[in-house]
Amino acid sequence: MIVLLIVIPASAGIVAFFVESDRLRRILLLSTAIVQTALSLATWMVSPAPALTGWLAEDALGRLIETLTSILFLAACFYAVAYLREERRQTHSDFEEGFLFSNAREASFTACLLFFLAAMTLVAVSQQLALLWVAVEATTLASAPLIYFHRHHRSLEAAWKYLLICSVGIALALLGIFFLVVAASNPDGSSVPLMVQNLRSNAHHLNAPWFKAAFVLLLVGFGTKMGLAPFHTWLPDAHSEAPSVASALLSGALLNCAFLGILRAQEISVAGGLAAFSDKLLLVFGLVSMGVAAAFISGQTDYKRMLAYSSVEHMGILAVGVGLGGAAVFGAVLHVINHALTKAMLFLVAGNLLAVYRTKNSAEVSGALSVLPVSGVLWLVGLFAITGSPPFGPFLSEFTILKAALDHGQIFVAIVYLTLLAVIMAAMAAPALAMAQGTPGAHVAALPARALALSVVPAILGIAVLVMGIYVPPVLTRALREAAHVLG
Amino acid sequence: MIQLINSILVLLVLTGFMLLSSSRLSACIRAIAIQGVLLGVLAISMQDGQLSAAGVLFPLSSAVVKGFVLPWLLFRAMREADTVREIEPLISYNLSIIAGAAALGVSLWLGHRLQLSPQPRSSLLVPAAFFTSLVGMIVIASRRKALTQVLGYLALENGVYAFGSAVALRLPILVELGILLDVFVGVFVMGIAIFHISREFDHIDTDKLEALADRLS
């Protein structure tokens, strides 16, 4: 069953690459996404048997990430199909410099989407760290073409930076994994297999200096991919240049997968009683990321970059949450879900705004509420949700983390955390509100009859965000507790 | 045996310096190729005595890929981008050599701090591997040409791989292949990217790739 989760999208990707007719390919994409989602939901009913001698298995954490990924992917697909149709229609003249450009072949785009899904699923379900590494690297390679969908120099630059920086980071992560092998090897020199399970059970005689080095490398490596400052440098470029569907998947799904890499290391560190050390690092990078995000959000003129930096901020929040330990971990895992849903919705809405206003400069967008009522409302919902105000999901998770911080007496952390959240809220609200409200300028593109999905999909996500804010399903809570348990 | 290993590691370090010091891309690519071969040999020589089929087959294949396939790819990319040498890097060659020396120092310190237990065949192993990785990063951070940066990335990978082949003998073959595949695909994709870059900007200087930034508005 687990194998299916990976094989289906992968093979679908290969097929999609060769299918000529757009209709068939789109049907294939949608059906794959539906099947994938159905399967991953099924894993909640019957937990699947481990495959490949236990290399592939679903623990609570993996299942959460995997399901979240497939659901977001499903949403993204419905949006993407509509989006691709739109793309067919309009001529591609660049918003900023006005030159004409073409798009990549839709076939390869679709294929890469599917490979991307396969890779991310593999990340979520692989218990073998080296395999997990391979999967993460695979996500990079699969998603780079998505960023370079619009064939012009900016997107190329973004793709190049993404490739290079992430590859460097991932290489370091691999070094970290090797260090982990050394750190975990038994006193007699024989090393334990790189399975999370074994590593955790053998954690009691970890070699501390080696493990610390390993953790540092893994943190830097996967942190690069996850977008922790100061390794986040690829993130704003990639998110602002990629088509919004891709941005949504990058922010909503990919970052979580990278985060999973760090969580695996954290599991081991907790099991090895080295939590004090790893928590400190996570806290530092979490707060730094929030700070950097605050710095670059304030005065940010490009609203897609603004959303990208907000992703950096929320990755920071996740790191802080895990670093705090205890109830905060629960909050962090909950925040993974909330952030993914909210941010995905925001990027999809941003895509709609971009299509109508044909600019990424928030100063040139106004009156979205009157031009695109649904998207405008969702944009505001997203703004309030992502800045952590009730009654939306992120409030609950961020509050939980804050509560834990204060309960553990981490006053300094709590103060910095709240201050940065306030600053970011103030900085995001000004441009975002100005975009939604006011009267639309004259340059607004004449509205073509836009596909329903383009506003329905984000609307559904928005509703989900609201629901997560006023009702957390007990089954989910249980899964979250289970997942949080292994992380201390 | 130990002499062999040590000398391989020394050669690895030297190729690192070669990569840092030479301005001609062909020379750099060759340096990477040599590293690839060296790593293959290293991997085999590490498993003293008991040679298994897999234990030989895999290092050989990796040596082939790293020593010949990738260099060939890179040479093609070089020709397509018709560029032969890295002109004015961000920091001068002397400076990058000094940086390399510093990197060597750091690596030695690290090797001193992180003792392998039980003592591996060579105490040079950790420093050499780490040094190679650092060289890779220095190259990426100090050169302008996209191609050179790919070379840097390869050096980084080589360093990691050197360490891996030393300590992680028991890594399952599947994983090793996966890693190898990743490196290969990585370079392949980057090659494509370089092709696009050269077509877009009709050269591969990355300082044209600075449109995206958060400049003060």
Place this chain on the structure above:
Amino acid sequence: MTALLISLLLFGAGGAASLVFANRGRWPTSVGAGTIILGSLVGIVPALRVALGAPPQALRIAWEVPYGSLYFRLDALSAFFLLPIFLISALAALYGVQYLEAYRGRKALAPPWFFLNVLTASMVVVVLAHNAILFLMAWETMALSSFFLVTFEDEKESTRQAGWTYLVASHIGTAFLLVLFVLLGRANGSMDFDRFSASAGAGLLFVLALIGFGTKAGFVPLHVWLPEAHPAAPSHVSAVMSAVMIKTGIYGLLRILTFLGPPHAWWGWTLCAIGLTSGVLGVLLALAQHDLKRLLAYHSVENIGIIALGLGVGIVALSAGAPFIAIVGFAGALLHVINHALFKGLLFLGAGNVAQATHTREIDHLGGLLRRMPGTGATFLIGAAAISGLPPLNGFISEFLIYLASFKGAASLDASSSVPMLAALSGLALIGGLAAACFTKAFGILFLGQPRTKHAEEAHEVGFTMLAPGFVLAAGCIVIGLFGSTVVRSMAPLISTVTGLSLIPVGQNLAEAANSVARVGCFGAVLIGLAVLLGLGRAIALARRRVSTAETWGCGYANPSPRMQYTAASFAQPLTEIFGAFLQTHQSFTGSDELFPQRAEFHTRTDDPYQSHLFRPIFHGISRGMASLRPLLQGKVQFYVLYIAITLLALLLWQIS
């Protein structure tokens, strides 16, 4: 409790319905307004019963969010605050029906009705909530819904600016509340109010509550959002926000005080200081404004200051062990909550009438409206007299109680404890005088004399549904003014809930105070009677004599023109001059001082000194500091890799060595 839930349900349904029927002509209006009025009528019954001493009711439902529970509790304190919420919301809804019609066609009318329902519901939940998560949710929903109401006319840049200020202010305030509630709940690990305990040091908690709730209530210097948001909002919304929404800040403060155990004296001192500054600065800034609604907004700051003074006096007395003073002080403060709701609602609705009839809020452009808008004028006069604390109206009753408490304190307490009392009573005196100055100005320039511009000349009275709420509120002002003693007596359960003193002594002390209030009421009645008699006397006397009309005596100048009338700016000038140090009024004079001067112009503008000298610099500083990081991302991928390398080495050096 069920009744309250029903009313909540009604609000929710009404809000939803008004969206559903958005494009069905007048449906959203009638549905939205109808549910608010109906819900308020349903809800006010249990509130009244509990406020008058019926036992508290509670309802707790499990809720699937972390630390959350749907825990509602209706005790005397909640009930007391529910009364104005329901009353004002209902009246504002009635008013809004016609007020918003002016926008039909230009703007969608469904959203404001949706948000007004949400706002009402959230205010009700705020005062009922007995669980921190529930409270915070309602609190923030309240802020968001009111934000959307404030930015109803979002096509105006100023309105959007005001909205942003309001949003940020309330968000920052909420941040303090988050910390406050977490600390309160830390000891028992539950977020239910009844499990709270002041384990983390009552002083700190008090300060957090003071800042967090003070931002909503509008304590100086946290008031800066108020004079922006209230003028920007539609008038019935301004009425709701100013009359009841900001009071939820007072409610929160009182609620927290009940968790903190016996209060320290310095809390009272702090509140007195805040009350004094808020009161005096509020009224001074009001005096300097030329925009009617901005003026009223600053008066909200002033009245919040008066409430704070009362609370401060009460707390000082509590900690000094003087029950009578404490009880009367709290009674004064809490009664002022209701009174301010009445007359400030009245005044904002009146301002709305003026704005709609004349399309301007500039006081100096108006004049002579009393002839054109008699109903509005009369009610506005009553409101003005009430807010100036004049007998026989309600404003005087609450201020009288605070005076009584502080005089008692000045007479009986030891030297140090009597200082805040003296500060309170002299402050109240000054505030009263200045408020009278401000409202003689507002009423006089608006409604009396002759129209200064066409705006005022072409004004005509608004429709009945926009007048009726004003009449109701004015009646309320008079009734409380005359029969205040009954009200004061009935406040015993409330006061004992707030002060934690037992009901019997509270009742006795209140009765004692109520006697004085009763005398005040009687004399108020006598005053009215006597004035009427004298008026009649004069009428009879003049009936048989020559009564002629003539031009106003211009001291010899034959034909005065409206432009020669005294303006609001010049009326307020002596006071703004005297207190110039606090106001920083910008003056601009264009013209010549030659022998035969040509056309000259003189303008004054008074911005909020805290906005311009405290908060704006802070925010600019922050954003400048943030901008200084930007050069780090100049787009060179080499640098980016370098960051990774350096960080990695630094971490290794830090962790491994």
Place this chain on the structure above:
Amino acid sequence: MLSGSILPLILAAVLAPLMQAVITRTKSVMAGRLGQPLLQPYRDLWKLLRKGAVYSSTTTWIFQMGPPVGLASVLVALALIPFGGLPALSAFSGDFVLIAYLMAVGRFFTVVAALDTGSSFEGMGASREVTFSALAEPALFLGLAALVRQTGHLSLSPVLASVSTATWMHAAPILSLTLAGLIIVFLAENARIPVDDPTTHLELTMIHEVMVLDHSGPDFAMIQYGAALKMWLFAAIIIGVAVPWRLGNRWIDLGAALGGMLVLGIATGVIESSMARLRLLRVPQLLLVAIVLSALALAL
């Protein structure tokens, strides 16, 4: 409710104009003139009451509301003023607050009545009136607070009743400071020199008089009478403090109080004729002095 004696009220109602006459008489004597007869104010009132009225075409019912309300408020307030050892008609804790605010009621309606005429002169006067009274209020209340703190009572009648020679013995500085503060308030509230010159003929320099320019006939009578009563009211409070002899015999006490009123009237006259009106800009400083004095009295 009506516990006390009605005599103070009657005395005030009857004698208030006389006090003004005393002041004017003193001034003219000081100026070396014979001066008008002491009953002149009564004659003036009577004359005004019999006249018709002229109303400005600008004005509304507000204008006509001013005088009755103003007079009524003073009359009601006088019911709370004790005199010469006699308790006021009614007394309850906090009654002095009501007194002060009744004065405010009178002022409020006089001011809006002035604004109702739309005359810039009356607007000017109104503006000055509210300005100075806003500053006089704190001085008054601090003065009252000082008395309250001294005597421990919360109602004017017992407060003044308990100010005795003994009190003066041990609290002379406090009482004299308070008295000084109250006298300044007295002068300011009643529009006397050095704050305002009731007999000036230049509207630009007036405060109180200019507000009532447009009132005529019975209205003006009410205003004049109200002014006289208001003066009596403040004087009575001052005398209550300044004349502490309580010999038990109510007639002697009354006589003493009346004597005090006479002295105060003459003193006012002397002040008025011996010094000039302050520049309007200086008036606030005078009132601040009053505040400081009362505050000092409290600090002692």
